[in-house]
Amino acid sequence: MSDGRLTWNPHAPEPVDDRELIGRVLAGDARAERELYDAHVDRVFRLVYRMVGDSHRAQDYTQEAFIRGFRRLADFRGDSALSTWLCSIAISVTLNGLRGLKRAREREVGLDQAPAIGARPVEADPDLKVRMRRAIDGLPEGYRTVFVMHDVEGYTHQEIATTLGVQPGTSKAQLFRARARLREALADFARD
Amino acid sequence: MDDDPLDESLRAAAREYHRPPDAPREAMWREIERARRLDRARRPGPRRWIPWGAAAAAVLALGIGIGRMWAPTGSPGPTPGTVAARPEPAARVNETAYRLATVEHLGQAEALLTLFRASVRTGSQERLASATARELLATNRLLLDSPAARDRRTRLLLEDLELVLAEIAQLTPQATAGDRELIREGMERGGVLSRLRTVVPAGTTPTRGDL
Numbered sequence: 157m158s159d160g161r162l163t164w165n166p167h168a169p170e171p172v173d174d175r176e177l178i179g180r181v182l183a184g185d186a187r188a189e190r191e192l193y194d195a196h197v198d199r200v201f202r203l204v205y206r207m208v209g210d211s212h213r214a215q216d217y218t219q220e221a222f223i224r225g226f227r228r229l230a231d232f233r234g235d236s237a238l239s240t241w242l243c244s245i246a247i248s249v250t251l252n253g254l255r256g257l258k259r260a261r262e263r264e265v266g267l268d269q270a271p272a273i274g275a276r277p278v279e280a281d282p283d284l285k286v287r288m289r290r291a292i293d294g295l296p297e298g299y300r301t302v303f304v305m306h307d308v309e310g311y312t313h314q315e316i317a318t319t320l321g322v323q324p325g326t327s328k329a330q331l332f333r334a335r336a337r338l339r340e341a342l343a344d345f346a347r348d
Numbered sequence: 349m350d351d352d353p354l355d356e357s358l359r360a361a362a363r364e365y366h367r368p369p370d371a372p373r374e375a376m377w378r379e380i381e382r383a384r385r386l387d388r389a390r391r392p393g394p395r396r397w398i399p400w401g402a403a404a405a406a407v408l409a410l411g412i413g414i415g416r417m418w419a420p421t422g423s424p425g426p427t428p429g430t431v432a433a434r435p436e437p438a439a440r441v442n443e444t445a446y447r448l449a450t451v452e453h454l455g456q457a458e459a460l461l462t463l464f465r466a467s468v469r470t471g472s473q474e475r476l477a478s479a480t481a482r483e484l485l486a487t488n489r490l491l492l493d494s495p496a497a498r499d500r501r502t503r504l505l506l507e508d509l510e511l512v513l514a515e516i517a518q519l520t521p522q523a524t525a526g527d528r529e530l531i532r533e534g535m536e537r538g539g540v541l542s543r544l545r546t547v548v549p550a551g552t553t554p555t556r557g558d559l
Binding site for chain 2: 201202206208209222223228252303307335339
């Protein structure tokens with residue numbers, strides 16, 4: 157297992173020259189594709205895994221994000237960092253995948269019985285981490301995405317806004333509401 | 349709002365949420381590389397410069413040409429029983445021609461939808477996308493009325509594709525990002541693009557020369 161935020165800084169400078177790499181990829185250099193992938197895959201995979209909590213799905217969605225990214229690379233205009241652009245594709249793939257999964261589950265068990273995505277069986281005496289996981293799983297999609305990106309992975313509101321295609325104010329508002337819901341759900345754990 | 353963080357114990361618990369393992373780099377890369385090889389085999393040139401309108405017009409002309417070439421003439425056709433027992437050579441050629449025209453059409457539709465999806469945010473190509481979608485829509489309707497639509501899977505795909513093409517065809521330069529996003533979501537929901545890619549295997553799109 158990798159070690160949370162202690163070893164990961166999403167704000168760290170990207171170690172490769174993306175513009176040069178993009179040029180080589182567009183020129184058909186297959187090795188450049190691998191270099192671009194190596195430079196960004198950890199960040200993309202981390203974010204996708206945080207959203208889905210399942211290795212196989214995280215792998216599938218990350219692959220799909222890079223495949224789409226390479227196919228669309230000619231349209232990348234450099235308005236944001238390449239890593240942000242890739243993350244926006246990854247989030248889109250992930251949310252679409254999770255929505256499909258949710259629909260499939262709802263069809264199987266009926267709306268009233270559908271568990272939240274990633275929900276685990278109920279435990280007798282859940283500790284804070286388990287309760288937190290369930291509470292985050294239970295957040296509306298927009299709240300959960302912003303909360304995971306900001307409070308779990310350390311993205312800034314500006315990065316979140318660029319990635320999700322929303323205003324920074326929207327990101328802040330959703331984070332505020334997400335935290336409020338989590339405080340409410342975990343009130344018995346909160347310190348005075 | 350950033351100055352209203354969760355209690356430290358809650359923050360610490362949140363950081364444990366779906367804590368990721370190391371990325372399986374090589375396993376993922378194998379799949380990506382495979383997909384990229386197929387992409388390269390299928391489209392040797394940069395896709396952004398595909399002349400949408402010209403490509404769609406070529407497909408339309410091809411479809412019409414095939415239709416004229418193989419349309420029934422004044423001579424009476426075979427009875428259903430005869431067809432079932434021994435297909436006429438002309439009928440077999442006709443079927444093949446329609447199948448090739450369908451694959452060509454679906455390949456062009458896939459290119460349009462891929463480009464459209466890529467331009468959803470920028471929204472810079474509505475007029476061209478709309479014109480191309482209208483032309484493809486015409487071909488799509490010809491194929492829906494043709495023997496190509498006898499195959500159930502093809503017919504369902506053509507019907508779903510018709511909805512998407514009709515939406516794109518109605519786009520105007522005044523369309524909002526929300527309008528474009530709705531179309532994109534419709535494409536994703538119906539899996540139209542992925543189904544197109546399944547029906548049109550990489551590298552098998554016929555050209556006029558193949559016919």
